[in-house]
Amino acid sequence: MKHFHAFALYGLCLLAGCSKSHTDNPDPEPGDPRTIAISATVSIDTPTGAAWAGAEGFSWSTNDATRLGVCDDRLGNTASASVTVSPDKMALFKATVPAEAARIWPYYPYSADTDTGSEKSTVNFSVGAEQTQPRAGLPDYGAAGFFLVGNTPVEAGETVSSTLQCVNALLRFAIYTSDETKRNDAVRSVSLTATATANGSRLNGGIGCSLNWTTKEIATIRSKEGSLSTTVTLGTSYALDRIPNAEAATGIYMGALPCTVNGYTCEVVTENGTYTFTSATSLALAAGSVHNLVLDLAEAEFQSNTPEPAERVVFLAKEGTGDGSSDTSPVGTLTAAYQALGDEGGTIVVCGEFELTANFVEPAHSRPVTVTQSWKGKDYRNGTENAFYVNGTGRRYVMNGPVTFENINFRGSGSSKDFILFIANYNPIRMGTGIASYGFTFASLATSTSILGGYQAGQGTPAATDLDSDITVESGKFLLVGFNRSIAQTYTGTARIRISGGEITNIFGGTASGTGGSVDLNISGGKFVGSVYAGTHGGNVVSGTVNVTISGGDFSDCVAFTGETGQTSQADIRSLAADEELFALTKLHFFKEIASDYLVPDHEFSRESFTDSQGTVLPYRLYLPENYDPSKKYPLVLFIHGLGARGNDNVKQLDTMGAALLYYILNNSTNCIIAAPQCPEGSQWVTSYPGDAGYTPKNVPMTAHLSAAKELLDNIVSSRPVDTNRLYICGSSNGAGAAWDLMCRYPSLFAAAIPVAGLRDGSNASAIASEYTVTPIWTFHGTADETLNIEGTRKMVQAIRNAGGQAITYTEVEGADHNTIWSKAAATPGLVEWMFNQ
Secondary structure, eight states: OOBOEEEEOOOOOOOSOOOOOSSSSOOOOTTOOOOOOOSOOOOOOOOTTOSOOSOBOBOOOOSSOBOEEEEESSOOOOOEEEEEOOTTOOOOOBOOOOTTOOOOEEEOOOBTTOOSGGGSOOOOBOOOTTOOOTTTTSOOTTOEEEEEOOOSOOOTTOEEEEEBOOOSEEEEEEEEOSOGGGOSOEEEEEEEEESOEEEOSOSOOSEEEESOOSSSOOEEOOOOTTOOEEEEEEEEEEEGGGOOSGGGOOOEEEEEOSEEEEEEEEEEEESSEEEEEEEEEEEEEOTTOEEEEEEEGGGSEEEEOSOOOOOOEEEEOTTOOSOSSSTTSOBSSHHHHHHHHGGGOEEEEEOSOEEOOSOEEOOOOSSOEEEESEETTEEOSTTTTSOEEOOSSEEEEEOSSOEEEESEEEEOOSOTTOEEEEEOTTSOEEEOSSEEEESOOOSSGGGSEEEESSOBTTSOOOSOSSOOEEEEESSSEEEEESSOBSOOSBOOSEEEEEEEEEEEEEEESSOBTEEEOEEEEEEEEEEEEEEEESSOBTTEEEOSOEEEEEEEEEOTTOOEEEOOOSSOEEEEOTTSOHHHHHHHHTTEESOSEEEOSSOOHHHHOEEEEEEOTTOOEEEEEEEOOTTOOTTSOEEEEEEEOOGGGOSSSSOTTTSSGGGHHHHHHHTSSSOOEEEEEOOOTTOOSOSSOTTSTTOOTTTSOOOHHHHHHHHHHHHHHHHTTEEEEEEEEEEETHHHHHHHHHHHHSTTTOSEEEEESOOSOOTTHHHHGGGGSSSOEEEEEETTOSSSOHHHHHHHHHHHHHTTOOSEEEEEETTOOTTTHHHHHHTSTTHHHHHHTO
């Protein structure tokens, strides 16, 4: 149940009972003020600051003192007033309202000593000539009512003083809806039912009225002994279309006898149904108190009184020849199925298998269409036997309205030409639960089940270039493109992509072979087995901002997750569990801002440059621990990147896939110094890997840049407070080959080493194995590595062990290739702690 809250409001006065007569003087029409003869004259002296100032002419006829009231469109306060009666018992009641008070509403007085039948006073009112309000006589949408309690009898010449007062508690229900789709409704009644009362046996009492009507009507209620419930039923419904927010909701008023309510239920009955609110909050209804109950219908439990529309469903199957009304009479084409539904949308049930034999373009439909193979508890998939399929070719499914697919099999024949391309044309597309995608090679967009949020070249042109796409994936296996495919024009809208499940092979946030706008990517689940290019990558260009939020998902086989763009790019991963957050952080590259609980190397390392004794210039990044103290000794880690991070930007060595281990070292509790040099394009740290045929330190001299890296290490050791017994080296790919090379040339230099996927041949491993028997090494390689053969590492590890090396640890990561080995190795429990313990 949703809850609502009560707020104190200014004191108002509520008439304990009332009546009116339309017989003597009809009510004035809006903008048509009139004056009638008066039979009594009463003057009320209004204190400074009272709620009115300017309207004249409310009058009545009675033989004794009365109760009278007037209200305007401002909240009032209690005030003293006096009535002077002349010898002929004629009187004039005067009241004024400020110029900004455009509407006035009278409370009808009645005799002070009676409440029944013909004894009631006949009340006539008019708007005098001095009343200039343009809507005089109409009810006020924000009115606050006052009345005067008089004394009886009244003698000529007497002055009767009294006080404007509130005799009951007042409840004001400010009713509105923040749901724009529900504003085409009107309130009929509102009720309040107490859970219990702490004092008093009744909840309700007196008059209930609404001042938010278009006609001058009130709704009267009477309390019953012992009642804990009261209802105000409106003579004219309270139209919600006038009330866009809480501030505009001036409300329905209800009187209540003093008591304390220990929790209550409120029901608002509208033309379309009943909205129910509950509250456990105690509410003290003291005399003179006013309580503002703000009710947002969008937050209530709703029960519609409108019958559910008839289900629009059509059945579809391969070779169907029926009218689609049942699974025994299915239609045989998608075109026929959509035509049967019409613009109102509905559900297409594939009741068996169905082959997409040609590209399909939906007829236009404004209401959603759902395509499924499950209906009313019956599953037509029969496991994987029946599917929505293509056979040895690719097909396009072009949308012209919002579509959801769920509980359906998408199948290819296994041919490299099979694909189903869902072209959303900037319509919302949702891949719901229960989807399976198989029989496709998923090598590219043209071999997958793929989704374009925008248009495909040759399938029409978007009506505008600022459209937003809307893609949701909850299950199935898909490749996603945020905008268009092969359309060169620049688009400036936003690709909104939501993923909570399924398997994602690739995401191109922009346009495949073109330029897209901004990307808003929200990931709460799913498995990612390829790359996520949320930003620009090759021909997939994102010209706007990139916003990524990750709160779940499996990224263990994700190759990379990039956010490169000329504008702002940011990723927020703080909602992930601690170990998942650090792992996901190693996948995020080229984001300008990352919201994480962990340190990001590119944000923490200073930019430096080193020139060695031969004149070789080596850009490098340097990390000094927080609260760096030159009087202390620190461990030093030398990290050497792979070939993919080469360049002169002094960034990529920290912000590419191979740098995963750096994240774990940086976020470890051990304070250390870290140096990460960068090799330029066109050069390599090693050209011959240790273990390759013919490799020995004598036969293969160090490359110029690896030699510069060794001099850089020596320079840092001599210029910084480094513990020379705790020098460590780590590397990835070609950088791991460099680590093996330096260990071979300087067998006693490093306290430990972590080379990952850094050997390729191993045929000459035994010739150098003895050089590695001293240094503790933990090395990794993936079984699916097609860049550097795993056999090189296997042979080297075995050769070291054969040479008596006891400090070698080897981990093969099953299924990891040269793109995914880095993060998986870095996430090995205890790896960094092992290194620093050596």
